[in-house]
Amino acid sequence: MGEYRTQMKIIGDILSTTRDDLQDENGATVTYLIRKANISHSRISTLLKTLVSQGLLEQADSQGSNRYKISQSGREFLQAYNSFTKFADNFGLNI
Amino acid sequence: MEFLLENILNLVGFLVGLAIGIMAYIGFRNTGSPTLFRLTIAFVSISLGFFVIWSGYMVEDFLIKSGSIERSIQTVGIIIQTIGYFFIAFSHSIKSFFPKSNYFRSVGILPFFLVSTVQLEHIFRSISFILLVYGAIETMLSYRDNKNKGAISVSIGLALLAIGEFLGWYSFVFPESILYPISMIIKISGLIALFIPVSKVPLKKIKFDDDLDKI
Numbered sequence: 001m002g003e004y005r006t007q008m009k010i011i012g013d014i015l016s017t018t019r020d021d022l023q024d025e026n027g028a029t030v031t032y033l034i035r036k037a038n039i040s041h042s043r044i045s046t047l048l049k050t051l052v053s054q055g056l057l058e059q060a061d062s063q064g065s066n067r068y069k070i071s072q073s074g075r076e077f078l079q080a081y082n083s084f085t086k087f088a089d090n091f092g093l094n095i
Numbered sequence: 096m097e098f099l100l101e102n103i104l105n106l107v108g109f110l111v112g113l114a115i116g117i118m119a120y121i122g123f124r125n126t127g128s129p130t131l132f133r134l135t136i137a138f139v140s141i142s143l144g145f146f147v148i149w150s151g152y153m154v155e156d157f158l159i160k161s162g163s164i165e166r167s168i169q170t171v172g173i174i175i176q177t178i179g180y181f182f183i184a185f186s187h188s189i190k191s192f193f194p195k196s197n198y199f200r201s202v203g204i205l206p207f208f209l210v211s212t213v214q215l216e217h218i219f220r221s222i223s224f225i226l227l228v229y230g231a232i233e234t235m236l237s238y239r240d241n242k243n244k245g246a247i248s249v250s251i252g253l254a255l256l257a258i259g260e261f262l263g264w265y266s267f268v269f270p271e272s273i274l275y276p277i278s279m280i281i282k283i284s285g286l287i288a289l290f291i292p293v294s295k296v297p298l299k300k301i302k303f304d305d306d307l308d309k310i
Contacts, residue, residue: 008128077125083296084122088130090245090292092237093186095128 112142
């Protein structure tokens, strides 16, 4: 059985992919993020909208498809997320 | 000796609880995580509980000078701490803490009107003990999944607080014995063990950002 992931963990996975694991410099496609973050299309669509509206991801139209790159706010959020994941791990908890 | 240990324990408890509570709050502000919100409530409550008891001792020592702390103040402090321990245990998903039966619900509140503050103190010390043991076991079990050595230290810290709480409660049976000072030393050790891994979490460059609250 797969490990249960909280919403926060899924957001962390999406942001990590857009920061560390991009296909090319134009950003990641939705299909690529679905594969990397292991999440359904309907769910990732909602999350991507939220992340773009919050300024954590930047959306660009490249080669006829939407592509996503992490923003400066997204990098700061990801840094905080990684730090506090360790903090919560110490208590045996997931953030 | 006992007075000095009480002061050290309550001051260390207040500072450690406050430090962890502030870190959890910064985490909550930056990530919006409900887990970090619960940890904030937990450690701010624990810190406040220690502070109330410490204040009681200070007021007694400098103003009242009766020779012993007001029992009700000690009880209030322990109740506030128990709320904190509850939120730690609750973060580990205690789902059936409150009784489901209507009968137990109806009588559940009655003991609070029937017992004295001394008995209340016993009740809350025993509840704290159970919550701390639960938290210690769950944290130790989490080590199997995340292999984070900090979890072992937190687990030992919670276990030492539980043992200290138990000895503190048991010392009522043998007043004036060495049990109570030992319980306080164990609790101080537990608080230090709790703080060690948390103090190593890198918090540099993390700033508040109101725009992230809605995530």
